[in-house]
Amino acid sequence: MSASAAQKVDPAHATLWARHYPGHDMIGTRTFGFWLYMLTDAMVYAALFATLGVLSHVVNLAGGPSPSAFINPVYAYGETITLFLSVLIYGYSMVALKNGNRGGVIGSMFVAMLLGVIYLVIAGIDIGNMFAHGVTPQVSGFLSIFFTVIIYHALHILVGVVWMLVMMVQIAREGFSANVVYRLINLRLFWHFQAVIWVFVFTFVYLQGMVA
């Protein structure tokens, strides 16, 4: 990375054309681009958490229920267990990929996907309960952001589940082609990132909500 002056190339012996250039690293480029996308998603979460911070004043409750009244720690913890477990199992799927083990990849991914579905069921029950008790996003500014964060996160899990389904079909069909491999790595980045995001959601929405 030094300035060009320090790397003067002798014109008489310079290489002008990169013959037989194998091209850029397609997989590395695509996973890098996807990682950039994940970071923009993280920025969305940052904006949502900023909003959460702003709308956590008592005025934003608008006389409605405060989180300590309606947050059910059992469901939140259940979601934590299922999600972290799913992330772990998907990790094992990637280890199977490293070893080229098609059955292992599909099998682990299937389990990870099921756990994702269980997460969605738990979230659905939890949110359903809240709605049934009149705790809805239309009640107050605070509840608006509360539900937006947890539903936005649940949407990611849904997308991940669908993606895993599609990947299982693609692996069965194509095997480990370059396209399938980079998509699996992208899915790993996506899915594992959900664990990181969940730590923030669990801590700042649920745990700190419980003691607000």
Next chain:
Amino acid sequence: MLVHLQGPWTPLLGRLTLQQIPYHVPILVVTFIVVAILAAVVLAATTYFGKWGYLWREWLTTVDHKKIGVMYILLGLVMLLRGFADALMIRTQQAMAVGPSSPGYMGAVHGYLTPFHLGQIFTAHGLIMIVFAATPLLVGLMNIIVPLQIGARDMAYPYLNALGLWLTTAGAALVMVSLFVGNFAHGGWYGFVPYFELPYSPGVGVDYWMWTFQLAAIGTSLGSINLIATIVKMRAPGMTWMRMPMFTWASLSTNLIALTSFPVLMVALALLGLDRYVGTHFYTSGMGGNLMLYNDLFWVWGHPEVYFLILPAFGIMSEIIPTFSEKTLFGYVTMVIASFAIGGVSWGVWLHHFFTMAAAPSVNSFYSVTTMLVGIPTGVKVFNWIFTMYRGRVRYELPMLWALLALFLLLVGGMTGMMNAFASNDYMWHNGLFVVAHFHMMVLVIAASIFGAVEYWFPKVFGFKLEQKWGKWFFWFMILGTGWTFVPMFLLGFGGMTRRLDYIHYTQWSPYLHIMLIGMVFYVIAVLFFVAHLYVSLRDRAENRSGADAWGTGRSLEWATHSPVPAYNFAITPHINALDEWAWRKENGLTELHPGNYEGIHMPKSTGVPFFLGILFMGLSFALIWRIWWLALVCVALIVALIIIRSFDRDTDMTIPAHEVEQVESGARDGTSENLPTAGVLGGTVIAHSVPQSGTGGINGSTTSTSPAWAPMDR
């Protein structure tokens, strides 16, 4: 749905009724007739010349970054014209509606535009100019030039590139549709709450604004990922970071800004959307909403956005000025640092857009200081450009004229910006015309750079230079227009005139407003000169043929390939040995551009999927605007299905065989002003499947590459 909507709603058509078509507004009726006639002419001409197949194959389904860039620029130019039309209407209204005795026409009490109509015009003007004119123009330029400057064959994600284009186009199309079906938002382009909430904007206007904005935001976000990945991962061998051209550095910095800030815009808009569609209370007045939250989130995006627009303009200037001074750019390293310093600092200044919104004095002071800090790297750039010119062999060709105009406007705009940076000053003239004049100066820097860039790189893309005479008339009348329009605006700002007025009470402001109208006349004449400029250039293209190094003194890598650029960019990927590689090669006599011994080249195939996704997204947005839920669901399902189906497509690449590369290379002349057999834009723009010799229309069957006739879903 979950919110109380004013007006009728049916399950089949949502809020769409015949009353939503404004056939009682004469201006819109006339506009529609003109647009319909123009569209009919274009469609008829395309059919008459039998060009539908060509259009589909070469343009609508392309994933070639150069063609996508050209389409972006075309879109930007069309929307620039639309935005200019809006500006003309604003200026005319304000010139007419001064004083209590000014007459009113066409239903307006004063002037000829009702407040409701004018509101939509200035809202559309702002949104269009920023998001649908400036952004596509700059993104188009970056698309074309960056891969060429780094020696790559295409961008990192060619398919995503096309998708970004079609999403942006869908957004622009929807803005145009809002003219004739429904109306547009009428509270200013940044959409302040609670005015943009449902109780105060019960119509579909804000929904149009919101969804077109989101479409453009998605398009730009995808584009930013693409450009960053390309620059980081796809540079040619030997191109270390410190050998990258300045425009590429600027593109990297600018797209980092876009990457980091657009998500926040999407959140700001999405939360407003939730308020309007679901009945949440993010920004409502009452029920626990917070009005300032919208401003905060919006301007977190809004400020980096303007730096996203200006940095490529600086990059363009950094390319043009060295070329026409025949000197390497002064202070390359400091220029690079300054680009990133501007980007970084720009992330910490956003509150200066709402100094007056009751933040604590310490907060205001902090943001004042950071805003002033941005001036330092900008100043570094200005001095470096000047030092580049010093003792250079300066040629005042058109691109250089534009770059120098941009530099001058930057001084005016930048210094008035510094005046605005003081919170105490801003308290006096917030929401006044002084701020408006300041940012129009900055936007004109961008416009001047864009025109300079178009002049500069046109020969590279199309193989012939634009003519000079009408171009210079265009240039001078743009200056006249700028001076006559914006100097009075600064003065009016000092006088206390506020923004967005449809009626001006103080008749002593009348002379200024009339002078500004004269300025607009100059702009109109300038536009006519621009049209003449293009027409004469096209007509005389055979005489203005250019070779690889169109200006003779090009310094960066894009001048080391033929004009127009072949589909694969470089027959053999170049190996980079120095900063300003092409200048280095010329100095050392290494200018041979036909290295021989070509191999097959692996390229992505065209695909119609991005185009169809664009249409589906447009349909989805339209359905959401008009609350036609069944249509929205159908579009979502189709979008998801199309994306998934496309991912199962294994046949997405092709190889251009070596003998065809050989053919293209031998056909490409690199000298200037030679009469080539097929002089012409249509056949010879970018040679994807055709060879620049008359007679051979396309790739003939003996290859493994694309077949000309194909169904869109095969790709």
Next chain:
Amino acid sequence: MTEHMQNPLNHPEVQLANGRAYLASFIISMLLMTVGLWLAVAHITTPFGTVLMTSFLAGVVVIIQGYFILHMDISHAQMWHTVAMVLFLPLFVVTIGLTAWMFHGLYQRTMIMPPAASSMAHVPSMPH
């Protein structure tokens, strides 16, 4: 670099999958999150103290996860991923932090707090 063209499984980003790291991350994350939950449910300390401690625990977990499951290191394959993340981190801090500072000052200046304005827990009725 060319081997990837032949066999994508040899790509460094595939090869960096590490079962032990994933398991370690899972165990530590579960542990610390459970501790956090216990702190909140059992009301071990003041609300502010709980906020501080759970935030701290979250920070630790995220760093661990970043290293073990996101592979944020400075190896050649992952360098740019890490650089990109490092670029974004200050922006997260700026977005949330400056917003919080802004609104904290605003609230102090504009929110007139009624005397009994602590928790408004049991008021489920919502005026519409």
